[in-house]
Amino acid sequence: MDSPSPQPAASAAGDDQSVEDLAAELVVVSGRLTRTLRRLAREETDPSTVRALSVVDELQPVRVGRFAAEHLCSQPAATKLLARLEADGLVVRRISGADRRAAEFSLTEDGRRRLAAIRGQLTDQLAPALRDLDDADRAGLARSLASVETFIRSARPDDARR
Structure with missing residues (x-):
């Protein structure tokens, strides 16, 4: 039997929540936020393109x-997707300096502009929800986001250089 979904953070404000309850709530809310942003981005660009550009941006050269x-797909699917992005002028393929047999991909200027435009539009849609927060709540959210970022980096130690 499914357990009930955690209550939104706004309704839990002031409640004593366990770390486990907060972690469960973060998992649920982050999943919902990701799906919402994907739906909103779909209005501008295919969601797999947005996700692919984000992965390349984070890891380039990759x-x-x-x-x-990182994109959670097979290598043949990744090859096909990167080839499409290259044909669209959004990524560039270069021979790896470390291994001349391998190719590495980075965003082109057009790819950076496209990703920045999409992120800007999503930010514009999300910002009104944050405008009602007072300074203390914004500071708390910033600290929480920093904690999440620290978790992400610790869960991916091969990215420690970033």
Whole structure:
């Protein structure tokens, strides 16, 4: 039997929540936020393109295998997606300096502009929800986001250089 979904943070303000309850709530809310942003981005660009550009932006220069692992797809699917992005002028393929047999992908200027425009539009849609927060709540949210970022980095130690 499914357990009830955690209550939104606004209704839990002031309640004593366990770390486990907060973690469960974060998992649920972050999933909902991700799906909402994907729906909103779909109005501008195919969601797989947005996600792919984000992965390349974060890891560039990135090899196909690493891209596939991060994008959660097979290597053949990653190769096809990166080839489409390259044909669209959004990424550039270069020979790896470390291994001349391998290719690495980075965003082109057009890719950076496209990703920035999409992120800007999503930010514009999300910002009104944050405008009602007072300074203390904004500071708390900023600290919480920093904690989440620290978790993400610790869960991906191969990205420690970033």
